[in-house]
Amino acid sequence: MSGIPPNGAQRASRQAAGGVTHGLPRRNRHRSVIVVGQVILGATLIVSQLFVDPGLDSAEAATRPVLVSAATLRTKPMSGPAWRGLKSIADQTVGTLILSDQDENSDITVLAKALVFARTGTARYRTAVIAALKAAKGTEVGGRTLALGRNLPSLVIAADLISLKTADPAFDQQFRPWLRSLLTKVLDEQTLIMTHEKRPNNWGTHAGAARVAIAAYLGDTAQIARAAKVFQGFVGSRATYAGFRYGDDLTWQCTAARPVGINPVGCKKAGILIDGVIPDDMRRGGSFRWPPSGTGYPWESLQGALLQAELLRVAGYDSWNWENKALLRAVRFLYNRAKWPATADDEWQTWLLDARYGTSYKLAAPVRFGKNFGFTDWIYGPSVSGGTDPTPAPTPAPTPAPTPTPIPTPVSGAATVGTTGPSTRIPGGTSFTAGTVPLYTSWKLTGDATTLARYQLQQSIDGGSYANLKLASATATSAVVATVPGRDYRYRVRAFDKLDRASAWVRGPTLTASVAQETAATYTGTWVTASHSDYLGGKARASQTKGSEVTFAFNGPSVGLVGPTGPTRGKAYVFLDGELLITIDTYSSSFRARRILQTIFTSDGSHTVTVRALGTSGRPWFAVDAFFVMQRS
Numbered sequence: 001m002s003g004i005p006p007n008g009a010q011r012a013s014r015q016a017a018g019g020v021t022h023g024l025p026r027r028n029r030h031r032s033v034i035v036v037g038q039v040i041l042g043a044t045l046i047v048s049q050l051f052v053d054p055g056l057d058s059a060e061a062a063t064r065p066v067l068v069s070a071a072t073l074r075t076k077p078m079s080g081p082a083w084r085g086l087k088s089i090a091d092q093t094v095g096t097l098i099l100s101d102q103d104e105n106s107d108i109t110v111l112a113k114a115l116v117f118a119r120t121g122t123a124r125y126r127t128a129v130i131a132a133l134k135a136a137k138g139t140e141v142g143g144r145t146l147a148l149g150r151n152l153p154s155l156v157i158a159a160d161l162i163s164l165k166t167a168d169p170a171f172d173q174q175f176r177p178w179l180r181s182l183l184t185k186v187l188d189e190q191t192l193i194m195t196h197e198k199r200p201n202n203w204g205t206h207a208g209a210a211r212v213a214i215a216a217y218l219g220d221t222a223q224i225a226r227a228a229k230v231f232q233g234f235v236g237s238r239a240t241y242a243g244f245r246y247g248d249d250l251t252w253q254c255t256a257a258r259p260v261g262i263n264p265v266g267c268k269k270a271g272i273l274i275d276g277v278i279p280d281d282m283r284r285g286g287s288f289r290w291p292p293s294g295t296g297y298p299w300e301s302l303q304g305a306l307l308q309a310e311l312l313r314v315a316g317y318d319s320w321n322w323e324n325k326a327l328l329r330a331v332r333f334l335y336n337r338a339k340w341p342a343t344a345d346d347e348w349q350t351w352l353l354d355a356r357y358g359t360s361y362k363l364a365a366p367v368r369f370g371k372n373f374g375f376t377d378w379i380y381g382p383s384v385s386g387g388t389d390p391t392p393a394p395t396p397a398p399t400p401a402p403t404p405t406p407i408p409t410p411v412s413g414a415a416t417v418g419t420t421g422p423s424t425r426i427p428g429g430t431s432f433t434a435g436t437v438p439l440y441t442s443w444k445l446t447g448d449a450t451t452l453a454r455y456q457l458q459q460s461i462d463g464g465s466y467a468n469l470k471l472a473s474a475t476a477t478s479a480v481v482a483t484v485p486g487r488d489y490r491y492r493v494r495a496f497d498k499l500d501r502a503s504a505w506v507r508g509p510t511l512t513a514s515v516a517q518e519t520a521a522t523y524t525g526t527w528v529t530a531s532h533s534d535y536l537g538g539k540a541r542a543s544q545t546k547g548s549e550v551t552f553a554f555n556g557p558s559v560g561l562v563g564p565t566g567p568t569r570g571k572a573y574v575f576l577d578g579e580l581l582i583t584i585d586t587y588s589s590s591f592r593a594r595r596i597l598q599t600i601f602t603s604d605g606s607h608t609v610t611v612r613a614l615g616t617s618g619r620p621w622f623a624v625d626a627f628f629v630m631q632r633s
């Protein structure tokens with residue numbers, strides 16, 4: 001496990017990672033790069049004039065918010081976990097805001113302060129935002145477009161939320177030309193526009209979100225229209241835009257001769273459905289294989305893509321529905337096929353997805369913010385008037401074991417709908433009650449979706465009779481259930497059509513969950529024993545030393561790493577069978593014990609999971625409380 005880069009996001013960000021072809025020379029030709037870049041850029045700006053949407057003029061754009069209006073935010077609550085999570089970040093000091101540092105989160109703190117100001121009108125939050133914006137100017141120097149793409153959108157949104165043009169008109173007159181210059185500023189041989197238009201992966205999506213945010217703030221409709229064309233090309237419309245440069249490994253593409261950013265509907269390879277795959281990020285985990293090698297890059301790419309889509313929606317574009325809801329298909333692939341749900345700094349995406357698609361992905365508030373955005377549980381959550389956005393309620397915490405209820409007798413006849421077999425794993429990013437292990441069960445619809453009325457999910461314990469489980473909604477396709485370690489569980493599901501005809505029951509395997517205390521693992525490096533009443537067994541192992549490792553051997557298809565999060569908690573690598581799987585971040589604004597920090601869903605059999613502490617600056621501690629293991633009985 002030597003030679004691992006600083007973290008998963010940085011590994012994804014390497015300019016030549018995985019054989020990426022950029023069509024640009026390296027530093028030994030730096031002068032020619034700048035000249036070529038300027039020529040390309042000039043052509044880009046000229047071409048952009050050809051893509052102006054005639055239905056969106058500058059006057060209309062000037063009246064639109066960049067992301068959300070202050071009036072809308074004033075309908076949001078000032079109580080509850082989402083507000084408390086937002087407020088706890090807003091009340092922190094911004095610290096040193098450096099746009100060239102792709103891993104710093106000061107921009108998120110600025111966004112939090114702007115949101116709280118928009119809701120409360122408390123002047124000190126606005127004052128802090130203006131100070132941070134002034135301090136940010138020039139700190140992009142020495143960085144890369146990935147860092148700028150991650151750090152800039154929240155600052156632009158914050159400037160809009162506090163109405164910088166009226167709060168500090170003199171500075172706004174400096175802020176605007178600086179923003180415009182960032183579109184074409186050469187950083188490590190690229191510009192934001194070049195990165196957006198050439199990189200069909202996390203680099204390009206983050207750059208695109210920053211580009212649209214800048215254009216929206218400036219009221220630049222030509223720039224927004226051009227960015228919209230590029231984004232539509234990314235989600236699969238080659239007829240709209242096909243200027244991306246893809247990596248050498250095209251094995252995840254549906255058609256290598258016609259590569260796209262997100263695979264089209266129904267795409268299959270070797271009989272495997274890869275509809276919704278983001279090929280240029282999936283390849284970073286390795287060439288096509290099934291099951292796929294674990295990689296966090298697709299979720300990283302979606303962080304930029306979802307924010308980009310939302311900014312374009314506010315600007316008047318139907319971005320969420322382009323290419324048969326490509327973004328939803330990408331998420332469904334990750335959840336339903338790859339079995340990689342949103343965890344850690346991807347949690348915020350679940351609330352935005354539900355707000356735009358009416359799905360049920362959202363996690364319990366407060367959710368973690370991401371690399372470029374956050375606080376979606378508050379922005380897109382319920383309003384104080386009692387109204388809510390048109391989305392289902394948040395996925396509930398693990399439910400207690402059900403009591404048997406009568407099985408309804410369906411109407412006779414063949415149903416027009418059915419389901420796949422239920423798939424079960426240990427969920428990530430979840431809290432739990434001591435003495436239980438949460439299991440996440442999901443399934444997919446088969447048949448005519450327009451005739452679906454509801455699903456019925458049931459659970460059998462230790463081979464006993466099946467009992468109904470309550471779903472978050474009639475058509476929810478997943479549930480989280482609290483199970484008792486050491487007992488056997490089996491799930492079955494069926495679908496009902498609108499004539500109340502039921503499909504046949506489809507059963508999953510029999511499963512058993514177990515808990516292994518932190519003492520069951522092997523430790524290298526410097527670790528100490530920590531005590532807390534909320535730890536399982538009262539104790540955990542903790543390290544603040546970079547390179548300290550813990551290794552746990554398990555047998556089964558799913559394992560969960562249990563530990564605390566908190567303001568002093570940092571990052572760690574997670575390896576599966578010696579291969580880097582993901583970088584996790586255990587930071588939270590307040591101490592929270594009994595969290596499933598990361599879950600792994602893999603092939604059934606014997607495996608090892610190794611976690612390496614990174615000694616994160618300013619918050620070096622990483623702790624291991626226990627391991628949850630799911631086995632097939």
